[in-house]
Amino acid sequence: MQQTISSQPATSPARKQDLKAFLMVGLAAILWLAAYNVIQPFANWLSYGLLGLSPASHLGSSLAFFFYDVPKIILLLGGMIFMITLLRSFFSAEKTRAWLGGKREGVGNVLAAALGIITPFCSCSAVPLFIGFVESGIPLGVTFSFLISAPVVNEVALAMLFGMFSWKVAGLYMLAGVTIAVIGGVVIGRLKLERYVEDFVWQIKVGKGGLLPDKPTWAQRFEIAWASTKEIVGKVWLYVIVGIAIGAVIHGYVPESALVGIMGKDAWWSVPAAVIIGVPLYSNAAGVIPIVHALMEKGAALGTVLAFMMSVVALSLPEMVILRRVLKPQLIAIFIGVVALAIIIIGYLFNLVL
Amino acid sequence: MDIKVLGAGCAACRSMLSDVERLVAQLKLDARVEYVTDVEKIMSYGVMSVPVLVIDEQVVMIGHRGAKKIEAALRAGSAV
Numbered sequence: 415m416q417q418t419i420s421s422q423p424a425t426s427p428a429r430k431q432d433l434k435a436f437l438m439v440g441l442a443a444i445l446w447l448a449a450y451n452v453i454q455p456f457a458n459w460l461s462y463g464l465l466g467l468s469p470a471s472h473l474g475s476s477l478a479f480f481f482y483d484v485p486k487i488i489l490l491l492g493g494m495i496f497m498i499t500l501l502r503s504f505f506s507a508e509k510t511r512a513w514l515g516g517k518r519e520g521v522g523n524v525l526a527a528a529l530g531i532i533t534p535f536c537s538c539s540a541v542p543l544f545i546g547f548v549e550s551g552i553p554l555g556v557t558f559s560f561l562i563s564a565p566v567v568n569e570v571a572l573a574m575l576f577g578m579f580s581w582k583v584a585g586l587y588m589l590a591g592v593t594i595a596v597i598g599g600v601v602i603g604r605l606k607l608e609r610y611v612e613d614f615v616w617q618i619k620v621g622k623g624g625l626l627p628d629k630p631t632w633a634q635r636f637e638i639a640w641a642s643t644k645e646i647v648g649k650v651w652l653y654v655i656v657g658i659a660i661g662a663v664i665h666g667y668v669p670e671s672a673l674v675g676i677m678g679k680d681a682w683w684s685v686p687a688a689v690i691i692g693v694p695l696y697s698n699a700a701g702v703i704p705i706v707h708a709l710m711e712k713g714a715a716l717g718t719v720l721a722f723m724m725s726v727v728a729l730s731l732p733e734m735v736i737l738r739r740v741l742k743p744q745l746i747a748i749f750i751g752v753v754a755l756a757i758i759i760i761g762y763l764f765n766l767v768l
Numbered sequence: 769m770d771i772k773v774l775g776a777g778c779a780a781c782r783s784m785l786s787d788v789e790r791l792v793a794q795l796k797l798d799a800r801v802e803y804v805t806d807v808e809k810i811m812s813y814g815v816m817s818v819p820v821l822v823i824d825e826q827v828v829m830i831g832h833r834g835a836k837k838i839e840a841a842l843r844a845g846s847a848v
Contacts, residue, residue, distance in 0.1 A: 507816040534831070538778025539817040541807055546816035614808070621814035641834050649779075736776070739807060 428631045435633035450489055457482035476666030483658045483704070487577045488651060491700075494573035495646050500639040502534045503630060507543055509533075510560070514552050519603050522556035527595035530563025531588065537565055537733050544740050548611070549620045555603020561737075562753060563595035566728045570650055571699035578707045586764070587720060594724070594756040601752050610745035653701035661708035668712050677714035684718045685761040689754050692725030702726050716768050721761030728753055769799035769845055772822040774810045780832045781819040787835045788821065791842055
């Protein structure tokens with residue numbers, strides 16, 4: 415490559431690093447695409463060629479499904495998490511708080527739910543974030559809209575839904591998550607539940623933020639995105655494999671439409687039942703979605719399975735334990751009740767419309 | 769040097785703490801490492817996400833940004 419000498423000062427080291435980072439990402443994208451395209455022939459060769467199984471047999475179709483889905487989903491997860499965390503490097507909890515400051519309820523709820531999707535968030539930060547929000551005067555209901563949307567509409571769920579279903583289902587899920595967050599936040603706000611927030615929260619002196627991180631360069635953004643991708647994929651790959659293995663067994667062995675009667679559209683009670691079963695279960699989206707996908711192939715309705723999935727992801731015991739530090743049990747109970755109800759309504763709506 | 773890791777017991781927080789402890793030993797820094805989980809203390813630094821690395825009462829890193837970044841922060845902190 416030739417470097418022209420311009421009248422301006424020589425290319426800064428940061429610019430050079432950015433350029434290098436863009437090249438690396440471009441190269442990685444090409445490798446990614448190449449790998450993505452050899453998965454199907456590879457899976458078929460492995461199951462039908464090397465293992466000599468028949469495509470018509472239960473075992474053969476289960477295994478081919480498994481060998482195809484595992485690398486495909488892990489590649490998709492990696493690619494999408496990288497892009498989502500890259501996007502998120504433009505946002506932060508501090509910026510979100512500033513944007514939400516002074517917003518009325520209603521507008522604030524919608525904005526909070528939307529920002530919940532793109533603000534970097536991990537449930538271990540739920541407590542400082544909660545205190546930081548309410549201390550700066552953001553209404554309780556608006557804070558809850560954020561706290562519902564952030565874990566529900568997460569990068570793993572979106573990547574898995576996109577990979578196993580379609581972008582339409584991923585989009586519907588995102589819309590459903592935001593709607594539930596808005597409804598839940600508005601209802602909690604209207605109920606005036608401030609008295610059920612632990613008293614110490616209102617007395618805490620929040621220090622002045624010392625560090626406002628300077629704007630990262632592109633090279634740094636890629637680095638952050640790559641680090642989070644490695645971390646998240648490292649955390650969920652086992653769930654993906656186990657989930658897909660269970661899904662593959664259902665795919666190969668459970669007869670078609672076996673579930674129409676109990677999980678189909680006409681079984682009206684299946685949506686609340688799915689939510690009631692889902693609330694105490696705790697897994698992440700990575701483990702649930704492959705199973706949910708297989709259930710749908712056998713006749714379960716989309717609204718029912720999405721309701722199940724959202725109740726598993728949105729209402730988890732570990733998160734409640736974390737939130738218990740700032741919320742009294744009554745508010746935790748109301749929170750679970752409101753969100754579960756909102757999920758049931760959304761489940762019915764999907765079954766009705768789709 | 770007075771080093772604090774503010775955390776809530778999550779995986780990222782523990783991994784920042786262990787990285788810091790390892791690097792302090794590796795770089796042979798004269799430092800005291802403290803793990804702070806008390807919410808009120810955490811909030812007094814004005815942060816909203818954990819883990820946070822605090823060197824001599826200055827917030828130097830929010831979120832776990834990798835061992836390399838921590839090493840740079842520790843070196844810069846010890847140079848002062």
